Amino acid sequence: MPKSLLITNIKILTGIDETGRRKVSGAEMKILQSIENAFLHIHEGKIFSYGKMEECPSLECDTYDASGRFVMPCWVDSHTHLVYAESREKEFVDRINGLSYVQIAERGGGILNSAKRLQQTSEDELFQTALIRLKEIVAGGTGDLEIKSGYGLTVNDELKMLRVIKRLQDENIIPIKSTFLGAHAIPKEYSDRKKYVDLLIYEMLPKIAEEKLAVFIDVFCDKGFFTVEETERILMAGKEYGLIPKIHANELDFSGGIQVGIKCNALSVDHLEFTGEEEINLLKNSETMPTLLPSTAFFLGLKYPPARKMIDAGLPVALASDYNPGSSPSGNMCLVLSLACIKMKMLPEEAINAATLNGAYALGMEKTHGSISKGKMGSVIITKKIPSLAFLPYSFGNSLVEEVIVEGGKMRNRKDT
Ligand code: NIG
Ligand code: FE
Numbered sequence: 001m002p003k004s005l006l007i008t009n010i011k012i013l014t015g016i017d018e019t020g021r022r023k024v025s026g027a028e029m030k031i032l033q034s035i036e037n038a039f040l041h042i043h044e045g046k047i048f049s050y051g052k053m054e055e056c057p058s059l060e061c062d063t064y065d066a067s068g069r070f071v072m073p074c075w076v077d078s079h080t081h082l083v084y085a086e087s088r089e090k091e092f093v094d095r096i097n098g099l100s101y102v103q104i105a106e107r108g109g110g111i112l113n114s115a116k117r118l119q120q121t122s123e124d125e126l127f128q129t130a131l132i133r134l135k136e137i138v139a140g141g142t143g144d145l146e147i148k149s150g151y152g153l154t155v156n157d158e159l160k161m162l163r164v165i166k167r168l169q170d171e172n173i174i175p176i177k178s179t180f181l182g183a184h185a186i187p188k189e190y191s192d193r194k195k196y197v198d199l200l201i202y203e204m205l206p207k208i209a210e211e212k213l214a215v216f217i218d219v220f221c222d223k224g225f226f227t228v229e230e231t232e233r234i235l236m237a238g239k240e241y242g243l244i245p246k247i248h249a250n251e252l253d254f255s256g257g258i259q260v261g262i263k264c265n266a267l268s269v270d271h272l273e274f275t276g277e278e279e280i281n282l283l284k285n286s287e288t289m290p291t292l293l294p295s296t297a298f299f300l301g302l303k304y305p306p307a308r309k310m311i312d313a314g315l316p317v318a319l320a321s322d323y324n325p326g327s328s329p330s331g332n333m334c335l336v337l338s339l340a341c342i343k344m345k346m347l348p349e350e351a352i353n354a355a356t357l358n359g360a361y362a363l364g365m366e367k368t369h370g371s372i373s374k375g376k377m378g379s380v381i382i383t384k385k386i387p388s389l390a391f392l393p394y395s396f397g398n399s400l401v402e403e404v405i406v407e408g409g410k411m412r413n414r415k416d417t
Contacts, residue, residue, distance in 0.1 A: 003043065003044060003061065004041065004042065004043045004044075004048075004059060004061035004062065004408075005041070005042045005043075005061065005062045005063075005064065005378070005405065005408050005409070006039060006040075006041050006042075006056070006057075006059050006061055006062070006063045006064070007039060007040040007041075007042075007063070007064045007066050007071060007380075007382065007405075008039050008053065008056060008063055008064070008065055008066065009037070009039075009053060009065050009066055009067040010035075010037070010038040010039065010040060010066040010069065010070070010071045011036070011037070011066070011067065011068050011069055011070060011385075012034050012035070012036055012038070012070050012071075012389065013034060013035045013038035013039075013040055013050060013070075013071045013072075013372060014032045014033070014034040014070060014071070014072045014352070014372075014389060015032055015033075015034075015072040015073045015352060015353075015356055015357075015371050015372050016032075016033040016034065016035065016050070016371065016372040016373070017033060017357065017371040017372065017373050018373055018374065020373075021357075022361055022366045022367075023289065023316045023357060023358050023361040023366065024316055024353045024357055024358060025314055025315060025316040026311060026312075026313070026314035026315065026316070027311075027314075029311055029316065029317075029347075029349070029350040029353045029354065030347045030349045030350050031349065032349045032352055032353065032389070035050065035051065035052060036052075037052060037053045038050060038051065038052060038053060038071075039051060039052075039053055039055075039056035039057075040071055040372070040378075040380065041057065041059070042378030042380075042405070042408040043378075043408070044408065045377060045378055045407040045408040045409070046375055046376065046377055046378055046407075046408070047372060047373060047374055047375065047376050047377070047378045048374070048378075049374065050372060050374075064382065064403070066382050067385075068385035068386075069382050069383050069384065069385055069386070069402065070381075070382075070383040070386060070389060070392075071372075071380050071381070071382050071383075072352065072356070072372070072380065072381050072383075073143070073356040073357075073369070073370055073371055073372055073379065073380060073381070074141055074142060074143025074144065074174075074356070074369075074379040074380060074381055074404065074405075074406070075140075075141050075142045075143065075144075075333040075355045075356065075359065075381070076142075076143065076144040076145075076355065076356055076357075076359030076360045076362075076363060076365065076369060076370055077137065077142045077144070077145050077146065077320050077321050077323070077331060077333055077355075077359065078144075078146050078268065078291060078318055078320045078359045078360075078362035078363045079146055079148075079268075079270050079291055079293060079320035079321070079322050079362075080145060080146060080147050080148065080320070080321055080322065080323040080324070080331060081147070081148050081150060081151065081181075081322070081323065081324035081325075082130050082133050082134060082137075082145070082147045082168075082323050082324075082331065083126055083130045083147060083149075083151070083161050083164045083165060083168075084114055084117075084118060084126075084129075084130075084151055084324065084325045085114065085117035085118040085120070085121040085125075085126060085129075085151070086114070086117045086121075086325065087325050087329060088109070088113060088114065088325045088326050088329075090109075091104050091109045091110070091113070091326065094109070095300075095301075101252075101300050101326075101327065102223075102224055102252065105185075105224065106224075108188070110185070110326055111150070111151065111184050111185040111220075111326065112153075112185055112187065112188060113326075114151040114324075114325055114326060115151050115152065115153045115157070115185070115187065117151075118151040118152060118157060118160075118161065119152070119153075119154065119157050123160050123163060123164055126160070126161070126164045127164045127167050127168070130147075130164060130168055131168065131171065133323070133331065134168055134171075134173060134174075135173070136331070137321075137323070137331035137332075137333070138173055138174055138404060138406070139401070139404060140331070140332055140333060140334060140399065140401055140404075141333055141334065141381040141401040141404055142174065142331065142333055143174050143175075143369070143379035143380075143381075143404065143406050144174060144175050144176075144177075144359070144360065144363060144365055144369050144370075144379070145174055145175070145176045145177070146176070146177045146178075146179055146216070146246075146320075146362075146363055147165045147168065147176055147177075147178060147179070148178075148179040148180075148181040148184075148218055149161040149162050149165070149178075149179070149180055149181050149182065149184075149214070150181030150182065150183075150184030150185075150218070150220075151184070152182070153182065153184065153185065153187045154187075155199065155203050155204055155207065158180070158182050158204050158208075159204075159207060159208070159211070159213070162178060162180065162208060162211075162213035162214060163211075163213065165178045165213075166178070166213060173406070174379075174406050175365070175369070177215055177216065177363050177364075177365070178213060178214045178215060178216070179214055179215070179216035179217065179218045179246060180204070180205070180208050180213070180214035180216070180217050180218065180238070180243060181217075181218040181219070181220070182200040182204045182205075183197070183200060183218070183219040183220060183226050183230070183231070183234050184218075184220050184225075185220065185225060186225075186226075193230070197230050197233060197234060200234060200237075201233070201234065201237040205237055205238060205241050205243075206241070208241070208243075209241035209242065209243075214243060215243065215244060215364075216243060216244050216245070216246040216267070217234070217235060217238030217239075217243035217244070217245055217246070218245075218246055218247050218248060219231040219234050219235060219245075219247050219248065220247075220248040221247055221248060221249050221255055221256070221257035221260060221261070222248065222249070222250070222251050222252045222253060222255045222257060222271075223252045223253035223255055224252065225252075228255070228256040228257070228259070228260045231247065231257065231260050231261075231264075232260050232263065232264060235247070235260070235264040235266070236264065239264070244266075244267050244364070245261065245264045245265065245266040245267065246266055246267045246268045246269075246270070246362070247260075247261045247266050247268075247269055247270065248270055248271055249261050249269040249270065249271055249272065250269075250271060250272050250273060250274040250275055250279070251271035251272075251273050251274070251296070251302070252273075252274070253274055254274045254276065254279075255274070257269060258272065258275065258279040258282060258283065259279070259282060261288055262282050262283065262286045262288050265287070265288070266288050267288065267289065267361075267362060267363075267364060268288060268289040268290070268291045268318065268362040269283075269288055269289075269290060269291065270291040270292075270293060270320070270322075271291075271292075271293055271296070271305070271322075272290055272291075272292060272305040273297055273302050273303055273304065273305050275290075275305055275306055275309075275310070280306075280309065280310060280313050280315065281313075283310070283315055284313060284314060284315060289316060289317075289318050289358060289361050289362045290305075290310055290315055290316070290317050290318070291317070291318040291319070291320055291359075291362050292305045292307055292317055292318070292319055292320075292340070292344070292354075293319075293320055293321065293322035293328065293336075294319070294336060294339035294340050294343055294344060295321055295322060295328045295330055295332075295335060295336050295339055296322045296327045296328040297339075297343070298339050298343065299327055299328050299329070299330075300327050304343045304344050305344065306344075307340065307344035307345070307346050308344060308345045308346070311346070311350060316354075316358050316361070317346075317350075317354050317358065318354050318355070318358035318359045318361065318362045319333075319336050319337065319340050319351060319354040319355045319358075319359065320336070320355075320359060320362070321333055321336050333355055334392065334393075334396075334398075334399070334400065334401065335396065335397060336355065337351040337352070337355060337392065337393045338393040338394075338396035338397070339396075340354065340393070341393040341394075342393075342396070348389055348390045348392065348393050348394075349389070351393060352389070352392075356370045356371060357370035357371050358370075377407045377408075378405060378407055378408040379405065379406050379407055380404075380405050381401050381403070381404055381405075382401075382402050382403035382404075382405070383400050383401060383402060384400045384401070384402045386400055
């Protein structure tokens with residue numbers, strides 16, 4: 001890591017925050033503190049100082065001239081299933097031909113299909129393919145990441161997935177947090193669902209805790225998957241082992257997932273396509289981050305979560321990619337921001353707050369990541385030359401990230417333009 005990096009002539013440095021707040025909620029979400037014609041000095045991986053170019057120190061160190069470019073915190077993608085064995089474009093075509101996501105799952109496709117493939121794939125192969133995906137999303141601006149298990153669904157295969165995540169963490173490309181999602185689907189061979197939940201609680205959890213393979217525990221609490229009662233039992237068991245709940249809720253129905261997530265003090269409840277007044281009011285009285293995954297709603301043709309209502313009610317929201325082979329085969333956070341603006345009527349500033357500080361909160365990383373703050377890690381995106389901040393989500397599908405700096409080093413995508 002270079003000792004110091006000085007980014008100069010920044011058209012606009014944005015996402016600044018010195019209040020120490022842990023998340024951004026409601027009306028504040030549309031405010032992004034910015035400095036025009038700025039510098040940013042990162043020292044030993046951390047943000048040391050920033051300000052107007054007139055105050056820029058003269059330093060003997062690596063410099064980067066960011067004329068015409070915006071600089072902002074890296075995306076914090078707080079919900080992914082990045083480790084998987086195979087893509088599922090056959091199901092994509094089946095859906096074009098009229099089958100629904102649930103119908104495909106009932107015919108042995110979906111999560112169980114991914115589990116079958118993963119069980120047949122070696123740890124090494126899983127690692128190599130996930131590493132390629134990881135490098136791609138980092139080049140797109142993601143500087144912090146969460147990855148879930150959940151395509152193993154046997155003791156050995158869940159452990160295999162979590163060990164792959166551990167190896168990705170050990171590559172030290174970006175910080176990665178690991179989530180145990182053994183409760184992703186009930187394998188076909190369990191006619192007695194309780195037996196699978198018992199396996200998860202009594203056999204998987206102790207081993208995961210012993211090897212310290214996860215910090216979060218997740219359950220797919222939805223129609224056709226895990227019930228509210230099963231979810232509570234699993235989350236409580238996970239908590240006994242020190243795992244923090246963070247769940248899939250209300251993607252397919254008003255599942256009670258938001259309620260049980262809040263009851264179990266989940267750090268986040270994710271998806272939320274089915275969210276009404278009752279859920280919004282409960283979220284308002286909680287510390288749980290509502291996390292929205294618009295690329296999943298886009299890809300599956302679902303209705304979108306009511307982001308506007310949530311923010312107008314004073315809630316924070318986070319945005320994440322849900323990168324997985326079945327419902328969101330993309331970890332492109334710039335596209336997630338575009339969809340948030342186009343389909344959920346979030347303002348560009350709201351989308352950026354949601355994908356940075358609020359994403360960091362959803363990973364328990366808000367003290368060190370998610371904003372331009374002195375002492376936080378120096379993980380930033382340098383855009384290409386763009387006319388305004390709104391241009392970023394407006395210019396959907398185009399790659400406008402020129403450079404990604406992770407903790408002061410590891411420059412990526414460098415092109416001389
Ligand atoms: O977050 N909703 C549950 N799990 C994933 C989809 C998994 C799959 O289809 O493989 C999701 O959308
Ligand atoms: Fe997911």
